[in-house]
Amino acid sequence: MGSLKGKVATPRGIEGEKEWQMELFPECKAPDSKGMFITFEGGEGTGKSTQLKLLSDYLHSQQINNLATKEPGGTEIGLELRQLLVTGDKDKFDAVAEALLYYADRRVHLTTKVWPALNNGVWVLSDRFADSTVAYQYYGYDKRVDKRLLDELYQIAVGDFKPDLTIVLDMDPKTGLERSFKKALGMATKETRHESRELAFHENLRRGYLEMARQEPERFVVLDADKSIERLHIDIVQVVKERFKL
Ligand SMILES: Nc1ncnc2c1ncn2[C@@H]1O[C@H](COP(=O)(O)OP(=O)(O)O)[C@@H](O)[C@H]1O
Ligand SMILES: [Mg+2]
Numbered sequence: 001m002g003s004l005k006g007k008v009a010t011p012r013g014i015e016g017e018k019e020w021q022m023e024l025f026p027e028c029k030a031p032d033s034k035g036m037f038i039t040f041e042g043g044e045g046t047g048k049s050t051q052l053k054l055l056s057d058y059l060h061s062q063q064i065n066n067l068a069t070k071e072p073g074g075t076e077i078g079l080e081l082r083q084l085l086v087t088g089d090k091d092k093f094d095a096v097a098e099a100l101l102y103y104a105d106r107r108v109h110l111t112t113k114v115w116p117a118l119n120n121g122v123w124v125l126s127d128r129f130a131d132s133t134v135a136y137q138y139y140g141y142d143k144r145v146d147k148r149l150l151d152e153l154y155q156i157a158v159g160d161f162k163p164d165l166t167i168v169l170d171m172d173p174k175t176g177l178e179r180s181f182k183k184a185l186g187m188a189t190k191e192t193r194h195e196s197r198e199l200a201f202h203e204n205l206r207r208g209y210l211e212m213a214r215q216e217p218e219r220f221v222v223l224d225a226d227k228s229i230e231r232l233h234i235d236i237v238q239v240v241k242e243r244f245k246l
Helices: 017-024 048-061 076-086 095-119 130-140 147-157 173-185 199-215 229-244
Strands: 037-042 066-070 123-127 165-170 220-224
Touching: 037 048, 037 130, 048 066, 048 123, 048 165, 048 229, 066 095, 076 095, 095 123, 095 130, 095 147, 130 147, 130 199, 165 199, 165 229, 173 199, 199 220, 220 229
Parallel strands: 037 123, 037 165, 066 123, 165 220
Antiparallel strands: none
């Protein structure tokens, strides 16, 4: 490991930070890693978990080794954070505290699970990633977190790494929420902290995702999610085949 002496910490980070991250955290994604990182984004009940599982099965059928995971809660520590984040009163944190907790989960998830898998050539499919934090804590809330703070957190916790493909499942939030509440009826722990927010919040989320997708068209694909599970799966497989030349 290189010496930290002589490096200068600044509010924007630390000089020479890029090289450092690799030295201090050798579990970072290696630049020549062969694994692809695909994230699923979208509002509540749009079918992310359902479609991620189907894509994972499809990739396995194509002999592509892959790992299905989620945020928050893709690790043991993450599961504890998830309990804090997705259950209980919707106003129990302010948006900054909430963003920090999501980033704590993300950092553990990346360093202990996502990057090691990618470095081994395993593809990783994640049910939500950093775009969710921007959608919820920036676009969604009235008392939003400053976007510069979210960008800074991304730099600190994630660095230059980003998904190879982000699939946004887009639909009228009313339909998604109905699905989500129906699903929650059958669950022991009610993960409905965000679902309990007003409809305007969910409409902001949807607008936020569409805006992010417009800003980074090379990474995002937006799909109409208001169709049958089977039809949407076919669309997703087509996108993945095209993007990764399968
Ligand atoms: N295309 C679809 N049409 C109807 N119901 C769906 C569809 N996709 C998912 N569902 C159902 O809606 C609920 C929420 O789906 P889920 O995949 O958990 O969404 P998310 O992970 O985006 O919140 C589940 O009960 C699921 O079975
Ligand atoms: Mg889900």
